[in-house]
Amino acid sequence: MEKRELPVPDSPALPAERPWHEKSRAEKLAAAADRALDVAKAYLDQPVDPGNVKLASLQANLALEIIGYQIRVESGALSGSIAAREPVQLNVHFVRADNKDEALPRIASQAEYDALPSGRHFIAPDGTERVKP
Numbered sequence: 001m002e003k004r005e006l007p008v009p010d011s012p013a014l015p016a017e018r019p020w021h022e023k024s025r026a027e028k029l030a031a032a033a034d035r036a037l038d039v040a041k042a043y044l045d046q047p048v049d050p051g052n053v054k055l056a057s058l059q060a061n062l063a064l065e066i067i068g069y070q071i072r073v074e075s076g077a078l079s080g081s082i083a084a085r086e087p088v089q090l091n092v093h094f095v096r097a098d099n100k101d102e103a104l105p106r107i108a109s110q111a112e113y114d115a116l117p118s119g120r121h122f123i124a125p126d127g128t129e130r131v132k133p
Helices: 025-045 053-082 110-115
Strands: 121-123 130-131
Touching: 025 053
Parallel strands: none
Antiparallel strands: 121 130
């Protein structure tokens, strides 16, 4: 049986790529994002080598950044789908578990500090809230 080659249709001519300085900001951003994703994938595709601390650190940070961006994208898509609905009103009241509804003591001396039990929240002389160890 004789083999015949199938005719290959001419591929449509692609427009010549415009020089960088003629591209719009959106086109530049899209090109840079494509390149960045290619570079990120190349780093993530390399085997993890605990002996190469720089590469392992880069891979871990890169993976976490990408996961963070993906979470933001997905939460944005989720909030967009919820936006059409009636807004939900949340009434949240925080209660201090350690001091209940007591006012925090304002400590002005070492003696007052020494009298506090361990784990007690208080207001330091500089106005910050602290916890006695």
